[in-house]
Amino acid sequence: MKRIELIVAYDGTEYAGWQMQPNKETIEGVLNRELSRLLNEEIKVIGASRTDAGVHAEGAVCVFDTESRIPGEKFSYALNQSLPEDIRIRKSMEVASDFHPRKVPCRKTYRYSIWHDEFQKPTNQRYTHLIYTKLDIDAMMKACEYFKGKHDFKSICSVHTDVDNTERTIYDIHIEVTPEKSVLQSSGLINNSVIKYRERGPQQIDIYVTGNGFLYNMVRIIAGTLIDVGQGRIKAEDIPSILDGKNRQLAGQTAPAKGLTLVGYIYKK
């Protein structure tokens, strides 16, 4: 028996999340089915995380055990032949037989993507959340700082959580802004005046969060809270009292799943 690790990417749009559920297509379900078929064994992957319906991933991690003699690094090639195009194994490798991806300390990174424009853009609407009002990005960046470090994040997790300990550590949280590369649209003269496309061009606003673990919906609630800061409903300086209040009602709404992407993991040696 050997243990194989898969680094998995997926477009979560058409799936009911990672975790297997009866009568629904899930990432875990597809992987188990395709691995079992490939190897003629009953394979059940053990995932590092369970992402919700609609959430995407670039570097999800899972492991499984097999009697197969296929070399660890070849599983990616073999699986990608039969996986649907919205799931891909980015890399595979043999790992220690006792490596359990949920029991080893790690740093986990998520990205929450906002499309800041009047309307969704069709070529990224599956992966971004539209905000069409003005956003004070400087205020959002200030607010990020207050989330850093070790805190009780009870205000920042779904009330439908039943973990005992709501303390987590955020190692990094920052925002990156990417203006859309577009052309100046000057066309269609009316009275010989040039119509400019936009005052402020469309931009993608990516919120990156890295921590030692995340409570249920924590990143989506951080994103919703930062959106509230950007729209002026919450001040950046309010974040510490929101955390101290240990009350979900103090924070922002849970931002939609489609804007969230699991970027990846770093496991400690």
Add this chain to the structure above:
Amino acid sequence: MKRIELIVAYDGTEYAGWQMQPNKETIEGVLNRELSRLLNEEIKVIGASRTDAGVHAEGAVCVFDTESRIPGEKFSYALNQSLPEDIRIRKSMEVASDFHPRKVPCRKTYRYSIWHDEFQKPTNQRYTHLIYTKLDIDAMMKACEYFKGKHDFKSICSVHTDVDNTERTIYDIHIEVTPEKSVLQSSGLINNSVIKYRERGPQQIDIYVTGNGFLYNMVRIIAGTLIDVGQGRIKAEDIPSILDGKNRQLAGQTAPAKGLTLVGYIYKK
């Protein structure tokens, strides 16, 4: 009667291109249908370009005439309520009644996107062409220079073209490389050695081309030719003789439609 201009974005994956065809879903067909329904008039848009099946757009242009009293800038909001999510009007405006988007000189920009990695990434596989072999990007950038300026591009257009004049002017052509933001994947120790994710990280390679007009498949053939340069089959210095040869066989393959995006137009005053 007034003339309205629409700036249209679309994910071309599920469409048979811009131009209406019987029994197929096309961008033009959807726009005509939704406009006619909205305005209770028979509307036929006049498009600036006809993109092929699978090609995307961020700033396609079309116009139509209407008796409606809806202000020009409101058409975007009205139409976006009923359009499918893979087509969006980014902006609308009233224009001069004689503005014909194919008869006014313009600069038109396309982007051809390559995903340079072992496998497609599910969250961009609809919009990029996978190249998993090594690419000499410096050579590709050198090759770009030879396409600039006014040339007979007969070698760089589909043999199924029936235009008289194959001369066009390329104002700009350049390549932008965006490394993937990823985390160092170190996990699953075997004999205590750390497994690095990749030697060279995944990257998106975008080829931007701006010209006064394009022959059929010209940008996709430029992309295919640059890929040949990147893979060492063609030298950058060969490009002038490829152009002088006026023979389609000398250039590279036509790269797949899914990697192509019409970025937008600039019309002269």
